[in-house]
Amino acid sequence: MQQVGAKCDPAPSRWVYRYERLMLTPLFRLFLRAVLPFVVVFGAGAIWLSSEERRDTLNAAIHDIRTSIETRPEFMVNVMAIDGASAGISEDIREILPIDFPISSFDLDLAQIQDSISGLPAVAGATVRIRPGGIMQITVTERDPVILWRSQDGLELVDNEGFVVARADSRAAHGTLPLMAGKGAENHVPEALALYEAAGPLSGKMRGLVRVGERRWDVVLERNQRILLPEVGAVQALERVIALNQAQDLLERDLAIVDMRIASRPTIRIAQRAVEELWRIRQLQVEKKE
Amino acid sequence: MIELYESQRAMRNMRKAAMQRGVVAILDVGTSKIACLVLRFDGTERLSEVEGIGSMAGQSGFRVIGAATTRSRGVRFGEIDAMQETERAIRTAVQAAQKMAKIRVDHVIACFSGAAPRSYGLAGKVDLEGQVVSEQDVARVLASCDVPDYGDDREVLHAQPVNFALDHRSGLSDPRGQMGQQLTTDMHMLTVDAPAVQNLAHCVKRCDLELAGIASSSYVSGMSALVEDEQELGAACIDMGGGSTGLSIFMKKHMIYADAVRMGGDHVTSDISMGLQVPAAAAERIKTFYGGVHATGMDDREMIELEGDTGDWEHDRRTVSRAELIGIMRPRVEEILEEVRARLDAAGFEYLPSQKIVLTGGGSQIPGLDGLASKILGQQVRLGRPMRVHGLPQAATGPGFASAVGMCLFATHPQDEWWDFDLPVERYPVRSLMRAMRWFRDNW
Numbered sequence: 032m033q034q035v036g037a038k039c040d041p042a043p044s045r046w047v048y049r050y051e052r053l054m055l056t057p058l059f060r061l062f063l064r065a066v067l068p069f070v071v072v073f074g075a076g077a078i079w080l081s082s083e084e085r086r087d088t089l090n091a092a093i094h095d096i097r098t099s100i101e102t103r104p105e106f107m108v109n110v111m112a113i114d115g116a117s118a119g120i121s122e123d124i125r126e127i128l129p130i131d132f133p134i135s136s137f138d139l140d141l142a143q144i145q146d147s148i149s150g151l152p153a154v155a156g157a158t159v160r161i162r163p164g165g166i167m168q169i170t171v172t173e174r175d176p177v178i179l180w181r182s183q184d185g186l187e188l189v190d191n192e193g194f195v196v197a198r199a200d201s202r203a204a205h206g207t208l209p210l211m212a213g214k215g216a217e218n219h220v221p222e223a224l225a226l227y228e229a230a231g232p233l234s235g236k237m238r239g240l241v242r243v244g245e246r247r248w249d250v251v252l253e254r255n256q257r258i259l260l261p262e263v264g265a266v267q268a269l270e271r272v273i274a275l276n277q278a279q280d281l282l283e284r285d286l287a288i289v290d291m292r293i294a295s296r297p298t299i300r301i302a303q304r305a306v307e308e309l310w311r312i313r314q315l316q317v318e319k320k321e
Numbered sequence: 322m323i324e325l326y327e328s329q330r331a332m333r334n335m336r337k338a339a340m341q342r343g344v345v346a347i348l349d350v351g352t353s354k355i356a357c358l359v360l361r362f363d364g365t366e367r368l369s370e371v372e373g374i375g376s377m378a379g380q381s382g383f384r385v386i387g388a389a390t391t392r393s394r395g396v397r398f399g400e401i402d403a404m405q406e407t408e409r410a411i412r413t414a415v416q417a418a419q420k421m422a423k424i425r426v427d428h429v430i431a432c433f434s435g436a437a438p439r440s441y442g443l444a445g446k447v448d449l450e451g452q453v454v455s456e457q458d459v460a461r462v463l464a465s466c467d468v469p470d471y472g473d474d475r476e477v478l479h480a481q482p483v484n485f486a487l488d489h490r491s492g493l494s495d496p497r498g499q500m501g502q503q504l505t506t507d508m509h510m511l512t513v514d515a516p517a518v519q520n521l522a523h524c525v526k527r528c529d530l531e532l533a534g535i536a537s538s539s540y541v542s543g544m545s546a547l548v549e550d551e552q553e554l555g556a557a558c559i560d561m562g563g564g565s566t567g568l569s570i571f572m573k574k575h576m577i578y579a580d581a582v583r584m585g586g587d588h589v590t591s592d593i594s595m596g597l598q599v600p601a602a603a604a605e606r607i608k609t610f611y612g613g614v615h616a617t618g619m620d621d622r623e624m625i626e627l628e629g630d631t632g633d634w635e636h637d638r639r640t641v642s643r644a645e646l647i648g649i650m651r652p653r654v655e656e657i658l659e660e661v662r663a664r665l666d667a668a669g670f671e672y673l674p675s676q677k678i679v680l681t682g683g684g685s686q687i688p689g690l691d692g693l694a695s696k697i698l699g700q701q702v703r704l705g706r707p708m709r710v711h712g713l714p715q716a717a718t719g720p721g722f723a724s725a726v727g728m729c730l731f732a733t734h735p736q737d738e739w740w741d742f743d744l745p746v747e748r749y750p751v752r753s754l755m756r757a758m759r760w761f762r763d764n765w
Contacts, residue, residue: 040391040392040394040409040410040413041413042409042410042412042413043416044414045412048412048415048416048528048529049529051416051419051420052416052419052425053421055423055424055425056425057418057424057425059659229711
């Protein structure tokens with residue numbers, strides 16, 4: 032009942048009051064602050080992108096911008112420089128990397144390039160980087176062949192770690208390198224080299240090393256003499272033989288095999304002709320007696 | 322009585338829900354102002370560890386995080402008179418308090434001063450079923466109280482067990498677990514007019530709030546204005562509000578009597594308004610600035626200008642001396658205090674061991690009131706201010722906020738009421754099962 036001239040005190044209306052209470056509800060405030068903006072932005076984006084045409088336009092625009100950045104001269108690679116590789120290997124590298132320069136550095140997959148270069152047999156390792164000035168710098172560490180390996184497939188060059196570096200055309204082309212043979216020999220290149228080192232005075236006579244049964248070494252000398260070395264302590268056994276040889280001219284005699292496989296019982300096998308001669312001498316003695 | 326039990330129980334559950342949510346609003350619907358405080362509970366664990374036995378309704382530490390006051394509209398004699406106006410005023414207060422607290426409140430605990438509160442003392446007696454007093458026995462003795470016929474249109478606001486006695490031992494506060502034969506209890510019951518409660522509940526509901534409790538304003542202002550020893554030894558708290566003056570008597574930390582005089586500060590204002598021929602707003606202003614109850618010689622010379630806007634120069638330029646103003650105010654204040662004296666006498670206040678009287682409420686700020694009150698009510702009169710609570714703004718610490726602050730205590734540390742105890746099992750079909758169980762236990 033409104034009275035005459037009575038001034039009403041200010042009071043919030045029912046709806047203002049409800050609105051205020053709603054705005055003070057924590058969950059509703061969270062909804063307003065986080066969920067609603069997300070839904071609005073996401074919904075607007077989804078509606079805008081629902082048209083195929085607009086999607087294509089957007090993709091084309093993005094692609095254009097991307098290309099324009101990628102083809103800036105700062106990012107272009109013009110030259111490939113290869114360091115630390117011999118002429119043949121750099122030829123190989125250029126062959127397996129068919130890159131049309133200039134190319135944007137964004138299009139180069141350096142890891143893949145590095146993998147493919149490292150995959151070359153003659154390459155121990157490679158680093159690939161793009162140098163300022165648009166140069167792709169490839170630094171290669173080559174494998175050095177240290178020994179020749181004769182196998183059923185032919186003559187091959189092997190490096191210190193047993194990797195086959197390349198095929199050798201002939202023995203004569205690599206006259207300075209020692210020779211080994213036998214299956215599994217490539218896994219014991221350091222031991223073979225140590226044996227060659229230890230051979231010293233015998234090296235003139237040595238024709239090569241043979242890996243026997245994938246477990247031990249034979250030293251093959253000229254006149255088909257062989258020194259059978261044990262699995263363990265091969266170098267020491269060879270040194271003993273050399274010492275014997277120096278003391279008693281062991282290898283000058285008509286021997287076929289010096290067997291050092293059992294260290295406590297070195298054995299020698301005399302050659303066929305010498306055995307027959309021995310028998311003949313023995314029989315001579317018997318006839319003389321009679 | 323059972324439906325009252327249910328409705329009060331529902332309000333208790335609402336209050337527990339509010340405590341779980343952590344905020345509850347306090348609404349003091351007075352005749353001159355409506356105050357709303359928003360409380361934040363700090364959790365119950367720390368307190369219950371210290372206290373040992375907590376009260377059954379649960380209690381909590383709290384902090385006031387929002388406070389707002391607005392001029393009350395549509396309330397007369399502490400009862401809602403114009404629902405729409407009151408609803409608007411409640412909305413204003415609640416919205417401002419919510420804004421200050423920056424949180425939405427859904428549960429509100431309200432108090433009002435009017436509606437003719439009437440106190441009843443009930444006594445109950447029951448023989449124990451076993452040797453030891455169990456919760457069931459307490460419930461049974463409370464249920465055995467002989468409830469007087471308090472009228473159809475009245476509702477029970479408080480029903481607190483004040484005292485328990487086991488055989489010849491009286492004065493027990495918690496008889497559970499004690500040995501005895503016969504348990505008796507004294508209960509204090511406060512009834513008010515049901516329409517007033519329903520109007521308030523309706524107003525609160527119209528504001529989209531849930532009512533989580535109702536209290537009598539005279540009770541809660543006693544809780545906040547009386548200090549601990551006064552509550553223990555016996556004291557009366559007189560809450561001089563705008564439309565009604567509530568009085569409550571406390572003894573052993575329990576309210577044992579409450580009543581209200583349907584006169585208050587607004588009557589003083591209307592006397593001034595009528596006597597000096599000024600509008601009510603000007604009369605209120607004159608009362609608060611120049612009011613008093615003791616005239617001295619100085620007051621004859623102090624002239625108060627009565628401003629008006631009627632356009633009549635003679636009428637608008639009147640002056641009145643302060644002695645005249647006091648002459649208008651004093652008889653009404655005396656009348657109120659005499660009426661309070663009569664109510665206290667009816668309650669048998671003079672037989673209490675301590676005769677302490679505490680004046681609080683907005684009307685107690687009249688200068689010189691304590692002197693006048695001590696002439697009428699007795700020597701031990703003091704002016705009371707509500708105790709301090711956490712976070713209460715300075716503006717809301719005056720004696721006019723005694724009931725609002727008391728409501729904070731009522732909301733957080735309620736005394737056990739009758740409905741906090743379980744209903745006795747006799748009311749359920751469980752009883753026969755219990756009897757069978759007892760028979761088994763006795764025979765094997």
